[in-house]
Amino acid sequence: MKLTVIGCGYLGATHAACMAELGHDVIGMDADMDKVHALNSGKAPFFERDLDVLLAKHTATGRLKFTTSYAEAAAHGALHFIGVGTPQRAGEDAYDLTHLFSAVRQLAPRLKSPAVVAVKSTVPVGTAPRVVKILKEFAPAGDEVEVAWNPEFLRESFAIEDTLRPDRLVLGFESERSWAEAVLRQCFGKIIEAGTPTIVTDWATAELAKASANSFLATKISFINAMAEVCAAAGADVGQLADILGHDARIGHRGMRPGLGFGGGCLPKDIRGFMARAGELGADQALTFLREVDAINNRQRERMVDLAREQLGGNLMGKRITIWGAAFKPNTDDIRDSPALAVAHKLHELGVIVTVTDPKALDNARKTHPELDYTDDPIAAVQDADLLLHLTEWPQFTHIAPHRLAHRTATPKVIDGRGTLDADTWRKAGWTVRALNRP
Known part of the structure; x- marks a missing residue:
């Protein structure tokens, strides 16, 4: 097929x-x-594992190319995916749909023959009819342009796998007799033939899918961190508690690791946008629990700062703290709502000399947090440090032998914010080890 994105x-x-x-x-x-x-040179302007390989492969053959021209895109084929960003509105929780509606308005006048506009952007429920209104007003093909909703469920650092081998495919249409369904089934034919569960539904259900999924995932992460707070008060082991709960097939182990919590461009934004839209629909009481989910998540960052203060005898002013991690998760350079950088910034405000290291995200971090110090070398980063914080669980960090580090520090103390360091190995190497939300 010929299609555009x-x-x-x-x-x-x-x-x-x-x-x-x-x-x-x-x-x-x-x-x-x-x-x-x-992109035309085969390089993504951000880091996603294996994406440059695919870009280079297909731009070289001409199967894939990129343009700034809406006219060129509109003329290319009859299927147009829209994947523009829908950030939070400034100063609000609701989604900002400016980019989405702008893209539809600029594409519409160039749609002169039957076409399908398939939206992948995450939106508040009820957006599809607004897209249809714009297309009917501005598209010469009028009613022959159909709208489909095809939400994405990508995990950063696994985005290619999640696109080519998704755990489900959701297709939303206005009616059961939609020409757009046949077009999208043709587009995703190989994925459907591989046995991927394919759910065909209405617009509203498809629109709700992404925000609902992210809200559930966020709830699961915040739940185990809430249990960690209870365990700390009761003298219990939250790691073992998470393991016990995870053996229940209805609950599962994934997402049940206590620690610094979630960040990124999806989960925080989507739970807030979901709550905002529920309020507009008069269903805000149904999602009030998400406010506590958000609060628990943010509280983990405060707890990390408090634990750092405790480990340094109650005084942070003038101390040197090294932070392993800037990205919100490993295998990405995405720093949006990064828990690691939130902690780093707060420590800096409290008078700490903060040095941050990360395998991929330092360039982005420097742009948004120029007040911090940075180094590419995680071993050199601990030089003269009073405390080391492990805040993004890059495998590069967990593979470093702790005996190579202790003599470089002012005091060999580490706080594991992700629960992935081998505490016994670090202690044997001379380190004082604490883990966030662990005994």
Whole structure:
């Protein structure tokens, strides 16, 4: 098929490359000329594992190319995916749909023949009819342009796998007799033939899918961190408690590791946007628990600062603290709502000399937090440190032998905010070890 992807950020560039991998002829469209140039050269302007390999492979053959032209994109084919960003509105919890509606308005006048507009962006429920209204007003093809909803469920650092081998495929349409369904089934034919569960539903249900999934995941993470607070008060072991709970097939182990909590561009934004939309619909009481989910998550950052203060005898002013981690999770350079950087910034405000290291996210961190010190070398980073904080669970950090570090520090103390360091090995190497939310 010939298809386009409008918006080539993290979601759109990944989707475009994966659609080319499935054998389609793809044009990705983005207004950022520098981004388009980088993508056409086979390089993503962000880090996602194996994405550059796919970009280089398919831009070289001509199966995949990128443009800044809506006209070129509209003329390319009859299927147009929209994957633009929908951030939070400034000063509010609700989604900002400016980029989405702008993309639809600019695409619409160029749709002169039957086409499908498939939206992948995360939105508040009830957005699809607003997209249809714009298309009917501005698209010359009028009612022959159909709207589909195809939410994404990508995990950063696993985005290619999640696109090519998803655990489910959700397709939302206005009616059961939609031409758009046949088009999307053709597009995702290889994925469907591989046995991927495919749920065909209405617009509203498809719109709710992403925010609902992220809200559930956030709740699970905050639940085990809430249990960690109870365990700390009771003298219990939250790690063992999580293991006990995880053996229940209805609960499972995934997402049940206590620690610094979640961040990134999806979970925090989506639970807040979900609550905001529920309020607009008069169903806000149904989601009041998400406020506590958000509060528990943010509280973990405060607890890390308090634990650091405790380990340094109650005085943080002038102390040197090294932080392993800047990205919100490993295998990405994404620092949006990063728990590690939130802790780093708060410590800096309290008078700490903070040095941050990360395998991929330092360039992004420097732009948003120029007040911090940075180094590429996690071993050199601990030089003269009074305390080491392990806040992003990169495998590069967990593989460092602690006996190589202790003599470099002012005091060999470490707090594991992710629960992935081998505490016994570190203690044998001379370190005082504490773990967030652990005894």
